[in-house]
Amino acid sequence: MYRYDEFDAAFVAGRTAQFADQVNRRLSGELSEEQFRPLRLMNGLYLQLHAYMLRVAVPYGTLSSKQMRKLAHIARVYDRGYGHFTTRQNIQYNWPKLKDIPIILDELASVEMHAIQTSGNCIRNVTTDQFAGAAADEIIDPRPVAEILRQWSSLHPEFSYLPRKFKIAITGAPQDRAAIRFHDIGLQAAVNGAGEIGWEVWVGGGLGRTPMIAKLINSFVPNEHLLAYLESIMRVYNRYGRRDNKYKARIKILVHEEGLExxxxxxxxxxxxxRGGVLALPSEEVDRISAYFALPDFAAQTLTKIDVAYESIIDPAYGRWLDNNINAHAQPG
Structure with a gap:
């Protein structure tokens, strides 16, 4: 999985220190709740009826055991012993005390996690499917591209105050396991006639009070031009998306009202x-990020083969379980 470099570590540490100062100013009364609201939302902190709620990003759903233990520690020490994993690969703590939030963020930073851009009208956590990097049917592992999108979208100077929140999902498989067509932008790996791997781009999906299925805006965007194409979509949305009514501010409404064409x-x-400018994505950078997601050396094993077709016939319940719970792994054996 991706590991922070010096820039990432300094960036998260700086944001944590900045928000700690803002929390202290709120606790002292120097900031009113109205003044504090936009600051806390930039750091994943909501005010609910009875308590604050902190939403922590799990980029593209990938967690190490060290990070998982840290999340459990935070739940035990600063909350009520549990957290809620969301449908978009975040975890939420519903009962933290405001005075503890800076400590929690420091704890998260120690394992390369944060709560930046998990709320507010910005590009949210980039998600992918649960079998990313492991499924046999994948055209490409989507996690390196998801990480590149995370870096591109983090505190993007143009897209920190969008008309409304913005969600991106990506899958590297022909079968959509990431619900990409119910996101503002959905990306699905594709292969063109020359055998090159790129991305189908879907736009304008979403659920909520006005559910809509995304529409295909481009059937093939090469890796090299993906950031430029997404930036173009974001600029159009930022320019024309409605800001007068939050219920009509999502890109799905813009696509529906203006028409896809x-x-x-x-x-x-x-x-x-x-296209072709500073947003061009060099293959060397893709390779550098991809190296973080290289598979480990799997030990060779001699396995006893099971005739699953036969077993499914003699035990139909086992067959049903097999059909619904087992997926082919990219690694043989």
């Missing part, structure tokens, strides 16, 4: 301006 034309015009 209109939005696509605006995106393509923007893409023509930024």
């Amino acid at each position: 209109t939005i696509k034309g605006q995106v393509e015009a923007e893409f023509a301006e930024v």
Whole structure:
């Protein structure tokens, strides 16, 4: 999995220290709740009816055992012994005390985790499917690209105050296990006629009070141009998305009201301006990030083969369990 470099560590430490000062100013009364609200939302802190709630990002759903133990420690020490994992690969603590939030964020930073951009009108945690990097049917492991998207979207100067929150999901398999068509942007690995791997781009999906299925805006975007294409979509949304009514501010409403072809034309015009510039993604950078996700050396084993087809016939209950719970692994054996 990805490991923080010096920039990542300094970035998270700086944000944690900054928010600790803001919390202290709120506790002292120097900041009112109204003044504190936009500051806490930038750091994943909500105010509920009876307590604060802290949402912690689990980028593309990948956790190490060390991180998992830290999350459990935080639940025991600073909450009520549990947290809630969300459908978008975050974890929420519903009963932390405000005075403890800076300590919790320091604890998270010690295991390379944070709560930045888990709330507010910004690009949220990038998610992928639960078998990412392990499934036999994958065209490509989506986690390196998800990490690149995380880095691109973190505190992006243009997209920190969008019309509404923005969610991106990505899958590297032909079968969509990441619900990409119910996200603002969905990415699905694709192969073009030349055998090159790129991405289908879907836009305008979402659930909530107005559920909509995303529409295909581009059937193939090469890795090299993916950031430029996504930046183009974000700029169009940031420019034309409604800010007068939060219930009509999501990109799904913009796509629905303006029509896919209109939005696509605006995106393509923007893409023509930024394509090939600083947003071009060199293959060397993709390779560098991908190295963090290299599979371990699996020990060779001599396994006893089971005739699962036969076993499923003689035990139908086992067959049903097998159909619903077992998926082919990319690693043989």
